[in-house]
Amino acid sequence: MGHKEWLAEVNFLGLVNHPNLVKLVGYCAEDDERGMQRLLVYEYMPNKSLEECLFYSFQPILSWSSRLHVALGSARGLAYLHEEMDFQIIFRDLKASNILLDNDFNPKLSDFGLARQGPAANDNHVTTVCVQVVGTVGYAAPEYIQTGHLTSKSDVWSFGILLLELLTGRRAVDRNRPKCEQRLLAWVKPLIGDSKRFYQIVDTRLEGQYPLKAAQKMAFLASQCFQRNPRSRPKMSDVVEMLKHIVVLSDFGSPCYSMTLRSSEQKAEVLPRLLTSKDRIQSLRKRISSMSRENGRIVLRALSRPKMAQTW
Ligand SMILES: Nc1ncnc2c1ncn2[C@@H]1O[C@H](COP(=O)(O)OP(=O)(O)OP(=O)(O)O)[C@@H](O)[C@H]1O
Numbered sequence: 226m227g228h229k230e231w232l233a234e235v236n237f238l239g240l241v242n243h244p245n246l247v248k249l250v251g252y253c254a255e256d257d258e259r260g261m262q263r264l265l266v267y268e269y270m271p272n273k274s275l276e277e278c279l280f281y282s283f284q285p286i287l288s289w290s291s292r293l294h295v296a297l298g299s300a301r302g303l304a305y306l307h308e309e310m311d312f313q314i315i316f317r318d319l320k321a322s323n324i325l326l327d328n329d330f331n332p333k334l335s336d337f338g339l340a341r342q343g344p345a346a347n348d349n350h351v352t353t354v355c356v357q358v359v360g361t362v363g364y365a366a367p368e369y370i371q372t373g374h375l376t377s378k379s380d381v382w383s384f385g386i387l388l389l390e391l392l393t394g395r396r397a398v399d400r401n402r403p404k405c406e407q408r409l410l411a412w413v414k415p416l417i418g419d420s421k422r423f424y425q426i427v428d429t430r431l432e433g434q435y436p437l438k439a440a441q442k443m444a445f446l447a448s449q450c451f452q453r454n455p456r457s458r459p460k461m462s463d464v465v466e467m468l469k470h471i472v473v474l475s476d477f478g479s480p481c482y483s484m485t486l487r488s489s490e491q492k493a494e495v496l497p498r499l500l501t502s503k504d505r506i507q508s509l510r511k512r513i514s515s516m517s518r519e520n521g522r523i524v525l526r527a528l529s530r531p532k533m534a535q536t537w
């Protein structure tokens with residue numbers, strides 16, 4: 226880590242405070258015979274990074290609900306940086322290895338070395354910051370790569386790619402795959418809108434245990450995030466709201482993909498187990514009441530009209 230990155234990290238992490246951003250416990254820089262030695266100490270995150278949990282074969286498979294939990298928390302962290310402080314921070318290096326996971330798989334964004342202060346909110350003329358292009362291949366927005374013009378919408382693009390990784394269990398760029406599948410976005414794009422072939426993009430390791438409607442909504446949200454025109458991409462606070470709808474849609478028990486394929490005999494075995502499960506209903510209630518503390522109005526509407534989740 227260079228001095229500039231180290232300083233940026235110390236400065237930004239000293240200012241921010243959010244449950245979905247990693248806490249900086251300490252730092253030091255010392256000059257010795259090897260030159261300047263720089264150290265950053267983060268809070269310890271027992272589940273390491275999303276990269277390990279999602280892509281390493283020796284790890285247990287991340288369930289659909291854990292994936293949604295990670296997506297929602299990461300979106301909240303980014304929305305805080307973009308919209309909830311006196312000034313805006315553009316993260317610039319959103320990727321699976323920079324999302325750390327605590328004991329309960331709560332995600333926290335880490336690595337603020339490339340973060341930049343965004344344009345002032347009331348500045349109508351300067352809407353972009355012009356910077357040297359840095360970041361990670363496969364995640365960086367095209368307009369940023371081409372022009373160096375950075376906006377918060379560059380982070381939104383990266384978030385779209387992250388959603389695709391969660392959905393597919395594939396890396397943004399994977400040189401070990403056949404050529405036409407190496408770039409996740411190019412591989413996924415023609416399949417997203419094709420209802421007959423959509424199932425092909427969802428992580429096969431989930432073994433069909435995901436609500437099809439919710440997965441389609443997630444893919445649609447991802448495609449909004451990686452629209453060519455940065456202005457057409459949603460703000461992160463909008464992304465947070467859409468993800469909350471997807472969580473509700475998943476919890477209200479839209480049928481799992483595997484159930485739509487099973488024979489009616491197999492369905493008869495699975496359905497009663499799902500529908501009569503008191504635990505499932507109780508956990509749903511708990512989830513809704515905790516969400517209603519954050520945003521009562523939206524959840525009350527969701528309770529009275531479960532299909533509301535389909536309106537965006
Ligand atoms: N606070 C932490 N608690 C537990 N593990 C951590 C913590 N911070 C980092 N790690 C582990 O260290 C790994 C490497 O993180 P690091 O940020 O150094 O590299 P990277 O994100 O893979 O690459 P880059 O240098 O591009 O950021 C992470 O994937 C994670 O497994």
Ligand SMILES: [Mg+2]
Pocket residue numbers: 322323335336
């Ligand atoms: Mg990192």
